[in-house]
Amino acid sequence: MTQAFRIPGAGRVDHAKPVRFTFDGKTVEGREGDTVASALLANGIHLLGRSFKYHRPRGIVSAGSEEPNALVGTSRGPGRSEPNTRATMQEVWDGLTVESQNRWPGLDFDVGAINDRFGRFLPAGFYYKTFMWPRSFWDKVYEPFIRRAAGLGRSPTEPDPDHYASRHLHCDVLVVGSGPAGLAAALSAGRSGAQTVLVDEHAEMGGTLLSEPGVRIDGQGAWGWLDAALAELRGLPNVRLMTRTTAIGYYHQNMVGLCQKLTDHMAAPPEGAPRERLWRVRAGQVVLAQGAIEKPLVFDGNDRPGVMLAGAARTFLHRFGVKVGHRAVVVTSHDSAWHAAFDLARAGVAVAAVVDVRPEVSRVLTGQAEALGIEVLTGHTVTGTTGRLRVASVRVNPVRGGRVGAGRTIACDALLMCGGWTPSLHLFSHTKGSLAWDAGAGAFLPDRKTEECEIAGAGRGLWGIAAALDDGAKAGAAAAKAMGRVAGVGTFAVEADRTGDGVVVKELPTDRNAGLAKAFIDFQNDVTAKDIRLAVREGMRSIEHVKRYTTNGMATDQGKLSNINGLMIAADALGKEAPQVGLTTFRPPYTPTTFGALAGYHKGSHFEVTRRTPIDAWAEAQGAVFEPVALWRRAWYFPQFGEDMHAAVARECRAVRTQVGMFDASTLGKIEVVGPDAAAFLERMYTNPWARLQPGRCRYGLLLGEDGFIRDDGVIGRLADDKFHVTTTTGGAARVLNMMEDYLQTEWPDLDVWLTSTTEQWAVVALQGPNARTVLEPLVEGLDLSDAAFPHMAVAECTVAGFPARLFRVSFTGELGFEVNVPARHGLALWEAIWAAGQPHGITAYGTETMHILRAEKGFILVGQDTDGTVTPGDAGLDWAIGKQKKDFVGKRSLQRPDIVAKGRKQLVGLLTEDPKVVLEEGAQIVADPNQPLPMTMIGHVTSSYWSEAMGRSIAMALIEGGRDRMGEVLHIPMPGRTLRATVAAANFVDPDGLRLKV
Amino acid sequence: MLLIHCPYCDETLPEPEFTYAGEAHVARPADPMALSDEEWRDFLFVRSNPRGTHYERWRHINGCGRFFNAIRDTVTDKFAMTYRAGEPRPNLDALKEAAE
């Protein structure tokens, strides 16, 4: 292509370095230093995509990160494609692939554009209205329509092969924005010796200075001064400069998130380089020097390709050496666009006219325009544009005394608009800093600050390079002084500065039916002035409601261009002043940020820790299938010889009930409770009595919350008068320790007790089954294992397989059982010793599934499965675990609350299906009468349900209203397609008298 | 991310080291069984939930492990001060006056 709109030698691009990329498959040539937008404009391409709702042709509106329209898909290979990349920010490189979005079959002819002609059927609030009725239309009509229409790019489907880095950074002064204000602030702070960081989202520092080469500072051209300033900053060891770095969010206590793009601008990124880096900066002081964003004007046809912001045209001209058209018209309410017109005219663009809505404009401006042969149309309005894929003409009308006169048409291929400037205060708003309307500036300006920050330059309504430099220097010095530095305030001699002012307008007046005008406010979400007025007519009063009803400002640009225009029109419709209506809230991130940057290193195996027991490697070698439990990975079952899960679990269950099984119980939570008041402490924490428990004995402990509901349970062994070995559920360990610490530190600091988490200090091997003693006995030294000497619920310290051990005689299966605790480093050796010793006795390793089944066969609860935070000891059938003589324990008072003693509470019972082969679904709802009308009254749900190998049938546990009074009653479980029948039974299915424990 | 001063470590540290632990100065009654149902309900469930100054508990869970108290503004999220568990409720207005 020819780059017919490039001015040879002009701008900051490297004209000696051509760069070729593709746009919709066609090769486009740009220059090194170009953005996709500037390279396309150099080739006369304005049409970049179709709009979201109406599929209208859209082009480039701005030259920066505020761009709402020119969103493209970029790609550098599989998994490395990105939708909604702003063409104004993406730098070009050889081989870059760029695709337009939201068009089908092609950009020039798009089927969806039919929406545009039927636009009156898609008014504000159409999401809420259209799709409400009839319901049957949803699947076939509305949803496919929305999916087609909501075509803002396509997400890649492959995994992202790139990696993303993150770092912390501490500094004295963080300066956001490297225009004149930011540079001056960084110079003040940097020269003072303060640790200073200057960041800018663009590839190059300089901000407005890059678009104002005619200004002279301290006797140099703006670009010369910029080079000198950057060279000085680079030479200061206490200053860090970061380009392509966006301050995405401003959080509490001067924490600012920065997203630094590292490789997206490179043709060949270094192998292994991170694509982006997220910086978490904690700054002593923050200087916000983010400048201002130009506002579009609101008139019919203001979205046509070729209609763009006047300041953007000036940036494309000066920074990239690109003319945005051959014949331009400027329409404005602010002086700044006049200067854009003059610059374009001097660069050889035919500027047909400057249309200014103001009746009176400075004679200096009009005189200069006339000298350049530009027609001056003050007191005029714009009432329409023509051109299918590119603006071809603009219709202008005089306005006299509020009346719009006859229109005339001016041919043009670029229409440059300026509705004034909005201070960029997004980050300031993140801090909940308040804004105040300044009638003089016609803008919201920063008011009350909540953080240690300064706002400098155009961000607080100051206009012109000189004002920005002076203000930035003061802000930087103030920030440095606040950090204890001695800082001077630099002064700057500025010539040829171009200051000016303007007026704030709503939609421009027209002689045509305003109800038919396509005067866009939010280009990305296709919101028009008419939509805002409709929302107000339909009763929206708050700007937050208007925003959500119309979706104004809710696109990926967060309304950077549209919010103030939307507010002005809403305020007019409401008959109020702008400050009374107020602004919606800006939230992080400032610009769209990749999930990769936010996730950083926390992906794959680094997403969260995987806790492994000392026996984990043995289980893995045996081919165990694992399940995650509270960050642990636990052996779920051990399939042998190609067994499926059902066969493996049935075999494991049989082995425990008939011979002996071994189980890795190391994940059990363990807390050592030590001290003279240890027993008194447990007496207060747990429901059970502990004072008279003898050393060498253990007891089931039940822990409630103060509300009387079950929080945790576990066996607690007394090793000595002042030493208890407390076990908790696997998932509850940290919670229980936190709760114990809370009471000990804050309610009973008088108790002399120490709590230590010992979960990972002990490896635990459970040995369960009739042969358990036979296997264990030869390995134990220093302890008589006979039933008489070491009965059920005994605990002792001894030696097992040569390792120091705490041996518990406990059973979570109903069989004769032992749990051997040894220091974790001996866990695997202990396991292997028991495994070897058990070979002659049919020892079988079992996993968590078998453990769950065996305990359910005994009706032992699993806290968190059979309880859900609303279950009392009485509900769970655990009244026996409450020390009746105890005056107080955590939760005791609540057990007398009226709703807890009331009849009809859900109680835990057993459930046996009529068809013994049917295993109920856990969570299934239970009803008393299956023939009642919908919605049925549900009286409970299934909490645990398994195939019981010992019973030769299914078993279940359930929480059912008044369950213990329903023994023998047949209840119903409605499932898709059928209703199951089951009988209420006691939740103790195997060996209900517990005879197997007494051996 | 807030910075929080642990009154036991006497250090100001980032928020991820701490966990929130509910309203402060809600003491467990010495004899819960002596309370009426209404009084016990209030102890269990009724909290001040103010807009503004809030006395609350935090725990330096990934540090020294101690529970402590704090005064924080629920509108700005900012901490006015932190103090040790068991110390009396500071009078924020008096502190402000003393500071001026």
Ligand SMILES: [Zn+2]
């Ligand atoms: Zn601490």
